[in-house]
Each structure stands twice: as structure tokens, then as C-alpha cells.
Amino acid sequence: xxxxxxxxxxxxxxxxxxxxxxxxxxxxxxxxxxxxxxxxxxxxxxxxxxxxxxxxxxxxxxxxxxxxxxxxxxxxxxxxxxxxxxxxxxxxxxxxxxxxxxxxxxxxxxxxxxxxxxxxxxxxxxxxxxxxxxxxxxxxxxxxxxxxxxxxxxxxxxxxxxxxxxxxxxxxxxxxxxxxxxxxxxxxxxxxxxxxxxxxxxxxxxxxxxxxxxxxxxxxxxxxxxxxxxxxxxxxxxxxxxxxxxxxxxxxxxxxxxxxxxxxxxxxxxxxxxxxxxxxxxxxxxxxxxxxxxxxxxxxxxxxxxxxxxxxxxxxxxxxxxxxxxxxxxxxxxxxxxxxxxxxxxxxxxxxxxxxxxxxxxxxxxxxxxxxxxxxxxxxxxxxxxxxxxxxxxxxxxxxxxxxxxxxxxxxxxxxxxxxxxxxxxxxxxxxxxxxxxxxxxxxxxxxxxxxxxxxxxxxxxxxxxxxxxxxxxxxxxxxxxxxxxxxxxxxxxxxxxxxxxxxxxxxxxxxxxxxxxxxxxxxxxxxxxxxxxxxxxxxxxx
Numbered sequence: 001x002x003x004x005x006x007x008x009x010x011x012x013x014x015x016x017x018x019x020x021x022x023x024x025x026x027x028x029x030x031x032x033x034x035x036x037x038x039x040x041x042x043x044x045x046x047x048x049x050x051x052x053x054x055x056x057x058x059x060x061x062x063x064x065x066x067x068x069x070x071x072x073x074x075x076x077x078x079x080x081x082x083x084x085x086x087x088x089x090x091x092x093x094x095x096x097x098x099x100x101x102x103x104x105x106x107x108x109x110x111x112x113x114x115x116x117x118x119x120x121x122x123x124x125x126x127x128x129x130x131x132x133x134x135x136x137x138x139x140x141x142x143x144x145x146x147x148x149x150x151x152x153x154x155x156x157x158x159x160x161x162x163x164x165x166x167x168x169x170x171x172x173x174x175x176x177x178x179x180x181x182x183x184x185x186x187x188x189x190x191x192x193x194x195x196x197x198x199x200x201x202x203x204x205x206x207x208x209x210x211x212x213x214x215x216x217x218x219x220x221x222x223x224x225x226x227x228x229x230x231x232x233x234x235x236x237x238x239x240x241x242x243x244x245x246x247x248x249x250x251x252x253x254x255x256x257x258x259x260x261x262x263x264x265x266x267x268x269x270x271x272x273x274x275x276x277x278x279x280x281x282x283x284x285x286x287x288x289x290x291x292x293x294x295x296x297x298x299x300x301x302x303x304x305x306x307x308x309x310x311x312x313x314x315x316x317x318x319x320x321x322x323x324x325x326x327x328x329x330x331x332x333x334x335x336x337x338x339x340x341x342x343x344x345x346x347x348x349x350x351x352x353x354x355x356x357x358x359x360x361x362x363x364x365x366x367x368x369x370x371x372x373x374x375x376x377x378x379x380x381x382x383x384x385x386x387x388x389x390x391x392x393x394x395x396x397x398x399x400x401x402x403x404x405x406x407x408x409x410x411x412x413x414x415x416x417x418x419x420x421x422x423x424x425x426x427x428x429x430x431x432x433x434x435x436x437x438x439x440x441x442x443x444x445x446x447x448x449x450x451x452x453x454x455x456x457x458x459x460x461x462x463x464x465x466x467x468x469x470x471x472x473x474x475x476x477x478x479x480x481x482x483x484x485x486x487x488x489x490x491x492x493x494x495x496x497x498x499x500x501x502x503x504x505x506x507x508x509x510x511x512x513x514x515x516x517x518x519x520x521x522x523x524x525x526x527x528x529x530x531x532x533x534x535x536x537x538x539x540x541x542x543x
Contacts, residue, residue, distance in 0.1 A: 221288020271299025416445025
């Protein structure tokens with residue numbers, strides 16, 4: 001009987017090395033375009049930075065609220081979620097003011113924070129955050145501490161898609177420090193289309209209402225600019241021959257302010273807002289709440305006889321609107337579809353606001369004159385990042401925003417956002433000159449961000465409008481009949497010395513003769529510069 005030869009055993013290949021949570025996370029961040037990380041690290045974050053890859057950029061902020069504000073500006077400039085890494089509960093606590101602003105800005109952020117080693121949880125160790133996922137609520141869209149280390153990459157993928165879904169906003173993931181070295185399966189990157197088309201029947205009803213409207217008017221909000229719908233809105237306004245107002249307290253500009261149909265800025269007061277819309281029979285609100293008010297006052301929401309329609313991607317905006325009909329959709333898609341449905345009908349030629357006359361130079365200079373000069377000196381495509389609430393009217397009258405992505409301010413009402421946010425915008429759009437105009441009170445919340453501007457070599461021109469205190473608070477005191485209240489004045493701060501202490505070249509000016517060359521030099525510089533402008537003492541009119 002012949003002997004049957006046994007087959008040879010194939011040599012066993014070495015098993016593939018399993019990725020760590022850190023490696024799987026870095027692969028995911030690359031796939032989603034989040035290779036710039038903003039943060040201020042501590043001991044519970046160090047293992048995330050082991051073997052830090054050369055294609056990642058780490059932007060160090062000297063305080064956590066600055067890190068989040070920089071990421072907010074970067075996310076708005078790139079139109080993609082930005083990644084933030086904070087230090088445990090204390091770092092999250094420092095950052096919460098900027099997290100709230102990002103939430104109100106509807107800026108997509110993936111925020112992570114370190115946590116103590118899982119094995120130490122039962123002993124409530126130093127740096128441990130009990131209920132870490134609860135800490136940033138309710139001002140994040142989603143918050144989690146994954147149950148297992150291997151769940152971290154999938155949690156971060158989910159966080160990214162939730163941050164990018166409309167309405168966009170920050171999300172939070174707490175990561176125990178020993179998770180980064182644990183083994184994990186990769187989380188395959190996915191693509192989620194977030195554009196929302198309006199219901200065709202609802203859009204047809206709106207088109208019919210617009211076709212028969214005698215004198216429609218448009219109120220545009222930040223979502224128009226966020227969705228890249230400037231050109232679509234211009235086409236709609238011109239077809240309707242409808243003036244366009246900026247929605248109250250909007251954090252972005254959504255229509256060219258030098259266009260003949262631009263009507264101006266609606267006040268955040270109920271009856272004055274209704275009065276501004278008087279004479280219009282249909283109010284079309286695009287990408288904004290109905291409406292954002294600041295000071296309580298009685299009165300009507302709309303002028304008598306007017307109907308209101310709202311297009312928004314935010315279900316909360318739609319649910320809480322006190323009047324009108326709402327359609328859920330994203331702006332660029334919906335505005336284009338609406339324009340295509342409209343009949344072409346003759347209407348009287350509408351006219352927007354009359355430009356304010358050029359202000360006269362004075363010593364000390366006025367905020368109006370400063371903004372007039374910035375408008376004249378800034379290059380095409382420049383971006384204004386602003387947080388000088390005492391002088392918001394001066395900006396609106398004398399510095400027209402004429403390009404998409406040309407203006408950012410914080411939507412929360414909190415201070416300290418703009419100075420670091422301007423750095424994030426500059427990192428996102430290096431081809432555009434960024435000019436950051438802040439009040440003296442606002443700048444002191446985050447002046448340390450100048451160090452990051454120098455480190456990252458972003459040529460931001462910082463203009464500090466110094467009225468030696470909280471001018472907006474003084475104005476509110478006048479509105480409310482409260483005189484002599486404490487806490488309004490902040491005299492004696494030397495912003496030039498502070499800036500120079502961080503390595504930033506700076507000048508202080510207080511006369512009409514000095515201000516133009518100082519601003520021109522700062523705007524033309526290829527490095528960060530600060531100009532402190534000592535303003536005239538003037539009564540501020542907020543609305």
C-alpha cells in the first residue's frame with residue numbers, strides 16, 4: 001500500500017499588530033480633516049501625545065477658554081469641526097464660557113478632556129471628574145465618557161458627525177488617560193451629507209405667498225453665511241426687489257452691506273423691531289431666530305397685517321418662534337430652490353439704507369473715526385473679528401462688510417472670545433488679513449492669547465478701543481435709570497506694556513494725527529501687531 005504524503009503546513013505569518021486607541025484616533029482625525037489640535041495639556045492628556053505625528057499641528061493656548069475660542073474661530077473659517085483637548089475637569093471649567101459661546105455661535109467643535117485612570121475611579125483620585133459627561137451640559141449637543149477604552153474611536157467619530165449636523169455645535173468626549181494605550185479596532189471614516197432640502201409643498205406655499213406679496217422684506221441670520229449662501233440670497237433679494245435686514249444680534253454678516261438692498265440692522269427690542277419692518281406685508285426670516293431680543297419691552301412681534309415665514313435648519317428656532325410659519329432646511333439649498341419657484345413680477349424698486357457721512361477726525365479720536373479708517377485701509381478680502389459692544393453702532397455705520405466670511409463676533413454676549421477667535425480665523429484662512437477690534441474690557445479676559453499669535457506667526461492686527469471701562473454697562477445704566485453703580489470703570493491699564501511682555505509689537509495712539517499711520521502699519525505687518533486707541537469720552541447709544 002502506497003504511503004500517502006502529508007501536505008506541508010504553511011508557515012504562520014506573524015499576527016498584525018493591533019492599533020492603539022491613540023493610533024486609531026489619529027487615523028480618524030486625519031480622515032475628517034482635524035489635524036490641527038487646540039489645547040492646554042496636563043498629566044491626564046500626555047499619553048495622547050506619545051509619538052506625536054509630524055503631520056499634526058498643536059496650537060497651545062495659555063488658558064483653556066482661549067483654546068476653545070481659537071478652535072471656534074478656526075471651525076468657522078474652515079467650515080469644518082475643530083478638535084480641542086482640555087485638561088480634566090478644571091480645564092473644562094475654565095473653558096465653559098467659550099463653550100457656551102461656541103454653542104450659541106453654532107460652531108462645530110469636538111472637545112475632549114482628560115480623565116484619571118479607570119482603575120482609580122473608585123477612590124475618587126486627584127484630577128478625577130465624577131460624572132465628567134455631565135459637566136459641560138446643556139451647552140454641548142452630545143456628551144459621553146465611553147464605557148470601554150476600545151469605544152473611544154467610535155465615540156469620536158459619532159461626535160464629529162453630531163457636531164457637523166445642523167444645527168452645528170460643540171460636542172464633548174471624556175477620555176481616561178490609560179485609554180490611549182489600550183488596543184482598539186479602527187473606526188472606519190464615514191461621510192454624512194448634512195444638507196436638508198425643504199418640503200416641496202411647504203416651499204411651494206411660501207413661493208405663492210411671496211408672489212402675491214405687495215412689499216416683502218428679508219431678515220438674514222448667521223446661518224446664511226455659515227452655509228455659504230451669500231450669492232443665493234443676493235439673487236433672491238434682487239428677484240423679489242426686497243430689502244434685506246441683518247437679524248438682531250447676528251454673529252456673522254450674511255448680505256453685502258454696500259448693496260442697494262441692504263436695509264441695516266434690526267434692533268433687539270420687540271416694538272422697535274416691528275416698527276422697523278412697518279409697511280411690509282411679508283417678512284421672510286432666513287437662518288435666524290424669530291427674534292433675538294436683549295432688553296425686555298412690550299409691543300408687537302410684527303407690524304400689523306404682516307405675515308412671517310421662517311427658513312431654518314434649527315428645530316429649536318422653529319419651535320419657539322412666537323409667530324409665523326417655519327420650514328426646516330439648510331440655507332443654500334432652500335434659497336436656490338425658492339428663487340427658482342418664484343414668478344417674475346414687477347415691483348417698485350426698493351432702496352436700502354443711506355450711508356453715514358464720513359466722521360471728522362478728532363483728538364481724542366472717536367470710535368466712528370477708527371472704523372472709518374479701518375474700512376479705508378484694510379485690503380480686499382480682509383476679515384473683521386469684533387468684540388467692542390460699546391461701539392457696535394459705530395462699526396455698523398462706518399465699516400461695511402461686503403464679502404462672505406468677512407465678519408465674526410460672539411453670539412453669547414460673553415466677553416473674551418474675539419481676541420483668541422481671531423487667531424483661529426487667521427490660522428484657517430492665511431490668505432485673508434484678519435483685523436481684531438476689541439474693547440479694553442473685552443481684551444482683558446483673554447489678553448494672554450497674544451502669546452499664541454506670536455508663536456503661530458499669524459499676522460493679526462489687534463485694535464484695542466480703550467474707553468477705560470465697560471462702556472456698554474454705563475449705557476445700560478443710563479437706559480435703566482441707574483446712576484453711580486460700581487464696577488463700570490477700569491482705568492490705568494497699559495495695553496502696550498502687556499502686549500510687549502508677550503513679545504508683540506504695540507503702539508498707543510490718542511490723536512487723529514497718530515492713528516492713521518499706526519493702523520496702516522499694523523494692517524500691513526506680516527506679524528501680530530497691537531494698536532491701543534485712547535478714545536474720546538462719549539455717551540454710548542446701544543440701540
